[in-house]
């Protein structure tokens with residue numbers, strides 16, 4: 115795609131739909147900070163963003179199934195039907211028939227009022243496009259609304275970025291309403307938008323590109339771990355875009371600075387960056403990530419402080 119074509123693809127003043135992949139915060143003793151999690155769900159919802167829980171940012175890969183269920187309960191309790199929320203379905207490492215494994219967790223999420231979003235599993239990495247599309251069709255059958263999730267392996271080894279045949283096939287499944295795309299690759303995401311516009315214009319592409327959050331300018335919506343750092347700033351940015359307000363650019367730049375620092379390699383340590391940031395601005399009781407999460411260096415608080423100041427937080 116030439117730069118001219120890319121520039122022409124921008125959709126000024128589009129209404130953007132945004133979800134934050136909520137961070138699961140911890141107390142200094144390593145226990146889940148339930149109150150702070152509930153406050154984050156309330157803050158995100160009040161700001162106008164949807165909550166995505168039990169995602170990578172919520173340590174879906176490290177939580178027990180009982181802990182994931184507890185998170186669903188806490189989320190439902192705070193949101194109380196005021197708006198939708200999405201929740202990760204994580205089957206990696208589980209034994210059994212794949213369709214059953216997915217559907218059992220999806221049913222549970224729906225029973226809490228959530229929309230399931232399907233993490234991938236290494237078990238289908240070597241499958242053909244037709245086999246993968248068929249699996250999703252079976253998983254989604256009878257469901258009203260499900261989201262897919264393409265996760266780059268810089269985030270987690272169970273993730274996979276599909277080829278275009280698979281993506282086009284997935285877009286034909288009626289219950290699948292959209293897909294989160296986390297390749298961190300603008301070109302790949304722009305191609306998905308082109309395919310979507312041809313195959314099924316109402317199908318949602320949620321950018322998961324924390325290094326390119328302006329993908330929303332081209333027709334993506336978003337489901338971002340970065341939005342969990344400061345959901346109200348994302349809401350304001352989206353409002354500026356909707357209104358054609360020139361303050362959009364400066365705020366987007368400040369958010370992107372935070373994204374570039376927070377999501378630097380090794381990428382999975384972004385959850386520690388998020389905890390450090392949230393602790394600095396006084397929202398969570400400790401800067402501790404999940405005990406299995408890769409950690410940032412001791413100077414993280416200094417650089418996060420600079421990001422926070424640029425976003426206008428007074429520390």
Ligand SMILES: N[C@@H](CC=O)C(=O)O
Nearest residue numbers: 135170171296322339
């Ligand atoms: N932040 C995302 C991961 C990559 O996009 C998530 O929490 O799932």
